[in-house]
């Protein structure tokens with residue numbers, strides 16, 4: 001087991017705090033777009049007296065959300081992490097189990113696996129979507145089947161940065177081995193597929209359960225919050241039960257198992273509903289910024305975000321890859337000096353002390369994304385002038 005302050009975890013020469021804020025007066029990486037609609041919704045909720053988890057906005061938010069993503073049921077939660085935790089719990093993931101998870105993701109994906117006492121089986125990304133490789137997953141599950149080794153209890157498929165994974169292929173692999181899929185769609189609300197087996201479907205709605213986040217940095221925010229969606233009425237009921245302290249309805253204070261206080265507040269739901277009603281505009285804005293950056297950077301020595309036919313990404317974060325790891329620090333310094341709040345991509349889970357002892361399949365692609373990846377400012381309300389400042393700052397680095 002690697003200790004929490006093991007210096008080998010930190011790359012040699014790495015001096016940048018990836019989450020550092022934009023310099024004063026600079027352009028931040030991504031900030032929420034809060035307008036009069038949101039302000040009115042929150043004031044209404046306050047005035048209604050329903051501030052906590054019993055209130056009409058929660059149910060409305062759930063119904064509207066289910067409709068938007070195309071799932072039968074949606075259950076609101078206090079965070080995306082809570083949503084993932086309760087999804088794992090309803091699939092009976094527990095001590096001794098393993099959960100296959102994307103290696104290249106935010107730690108909010110994997111912490112809930114640890115909460116359940118289960119181990120992570122980390123699967124590397126593929127270079128064309130930056131998401132879990134269906135080939136590597138298939139190879140590992142086949143190897144285990146042949147060796148008569150235990151299989152993971154479920155697969156947690158993350159759609160990073162608003163990029164839909166090859167979920168049709170992952171679902172097909174998992175079907176072969178009868179393994180359920182939980183989607184971590186915390187970053188991919190509004191993303192989906194327009195061709196192939198999943199044409200017309202949205203990320204988060206194609207696994208057995210899908211989880212979303214409404215943290216302040218996500219495409220739509222509730223201040224904080226999450227959602228679990230599913231087409232299975234029994235699973236939806238289980239999620240609802242566990243998020244409300246496992247309280248048996250209509251019986252005086254009977255709690256039939258250990259539950260959680262994971263319900264979303266009415267105040268947060270009111271904000272979330274207002275943001276959800278603007279989702280189409282947010283997605284359009286993200287895509288417009290991505291299109292403008294793509295055009296402006298086409299001749300530079302940068303790898304631009306994945307664009308796959310039939311994969312309708314939202315570009316929640318617009319991230320590029322530099323030529324090599326040594327360039328990342330100077331590039332971030334250069335952008336910082338120009339008032340551009342850029343940020344490195346995530347350190348893969350296999351380099352995080354709590355997950356460093358996990359079984360790992362591959363890892364080189366995730367390492368490379370971390371070593372060379374930088375996200376650029378892409379708030380949905382980023383002005384054309386600020387987009388031009390970002391473009392100029394990036395171009396001037398290359399001379």
Ligand SMILES: *Cc1c(COP(=O)(O)O)cnc(C)c1O
Pocket residue numbers: 079080081082105106107108109158184186187212213214215224225226
């Ligand atoms: C944000 C995020 C989470 C956690 O969501 P919270 O609402 O912050 O708890 C989980 N997974 C991924 C991939 C995320 O980006």
